[in-house]
Amino acid sequence: MKKLIVDFSGTIQKASKYGVLGEVQVNSPYGVQNAVLPGTSIKAIRFETRSTDTAIYGGVRSEIVVNAPVKDATAFNPWFAFKFYIPSAEWDGGTKECIFPFQFHDKSLADGGEKASPNFALEILNKRFRVATRWSTADYNTASNRKEKWTDIGPAPMDQVVDLVGYYLPRTDGTGVQKLWFNGKEVFNLVGANAFVGSYYDYLKVGNYNWNRVLKCVGFIGGPLIVGDSAETYESMYAALQPASPQPVPNKAPVVTLTDQNVVTTFATLSASVVDPDGKIVSTQWRQVSGPNVALIGSLQSAVTGISGLVTGQYVFECTATDDKGAQTAGKCTVDVDIPVPAKKVVFEGRMFDDGTWEKL
Structure with missing residues (x-):
């Protein structure tokens, strides 16, 4: 069952770290703004961070928290989909990485804190996308138990609208799955450990996390932002991203x-x-x-x-x-x-008398 999470048309409000749908973590007034995807009429959010921004929650952020972390695996929605756009003229990352457009983050079961970097995230480094994967096979509250890897998936598509569909099945053993599709093409597929022992099931955030203080990072995420449970498929999520076909208007006869x-x-x-x-x-x-x-x-x-x-x-x-x-x-x-019939002229022969009478001959 799909759920419409954010259609990006409402007023943006800053909120606390966890909790309600669509809450915002942002450092600056320009960090999160209503917009449209460039070149379209699709409602979107423009996310911006700069190296000079004041830190919030340990870093420079312009992010929307999509959902809260959960303990029950059946409550975790593995599917997610949205559109994004990266303007090359406003992405000044240099040789430092910046997380965009999403991350799945941990939360410790022991004390509710965040102990490590995200388990599943897209990062941009030198204008190339790489996927970050992190996991542990023992309690991750001990730093030495944490593992991580990065997978380069090619140049980040700049100056174009991209349909992103993702699938994340968090597991601490070899059965975990991470998948990504861009514009209908699979670009990443990793099977293996991808979660932390001792953590909640991760919560999803979309936007820009400039933890390495890149000079300027700007990206757009457009709607609707959709998450789906395990009953969904890639095909159903991708279809949900596409604009509805306009219904033909019946022609009115003369x-x-x-x-x-x-x-x-x-x-x-x-x-x-x-x-x-x-x-x-x-x-x-x-x-x-x-x-x-x-x-x-x-x-x-x-x-x-x-x-x-x-x-x-x-x-x-x-x-x-x-x-x-x-x-x-x-x-x-x-x-x-109804054409009138003309009166007929009748001629009689006769003689007229002095008293005005006449007789027919």
Whole structure:
């Protein structure tokens, strides 16, 4: 089951070292700021540290604590995914390393303190990524029991948005797993011990930990930041990072309005009101549906047109409108024609009398 942890749209607040989701560990006002991933509209956090920053929790930090450490292995979420961006012009690391964009850190079961560096972290050194792995096979509260190694995984991708999916199964024996994918390609896969004896299951932090006081480190992490339990897969986590496909908006058909009419002449005018609610009308077409004879339609493709050659009776005409997405609507109207019959002139032969009467011959 995936959990949306941070969508990077809320107000950032500084908080204590452990506890609520999304708490911030930051040295300076510019250290953690709302932003967007460069070149996109994706909401993000801009993380910055400088060598001159005052230390907090033992180092120069601009980090968000994603979750609290847990004792129960079943409560640990091994999957995590987010987007990141590193601007090359603002990364002045020189020959010193800086942790970005994430780390999984320890917490001692004995006294709740942090005794060592992170068990699983990405570091940038000379603009190359290396993975830090740390573990112990005995109580790590004794420093001599701690082990560590670094694995170079190639140049850090600069000036581009990278989809990161990670998997961390913390174990103190040889069954631990650490995996990373960048933009759909597996870049790191290590099986072996990767946790401390005597520690909680690690908590995840994202951002920038400039413990070696690099001159300036700037990186962006964009949302959503997602963690997932053991039921997830690489495919499901990667898919969750991708923007949802926009749902197609149904096309609205044209609206055709016609008016019936009564005429007493051999000609009339047809007028159609044609409107497309979400686009434009590309054509109109008139046709005669029925009538006592075939009338002459002046312009078949005009919304307003004349008709002629009418005789007494009822005509039905239809106007069809087509919009720019191919939707069609047809409307009908009747034209009732009642042409008056001229009076007939009747001639009689007869004679008129003086009293005004007459008789037919």
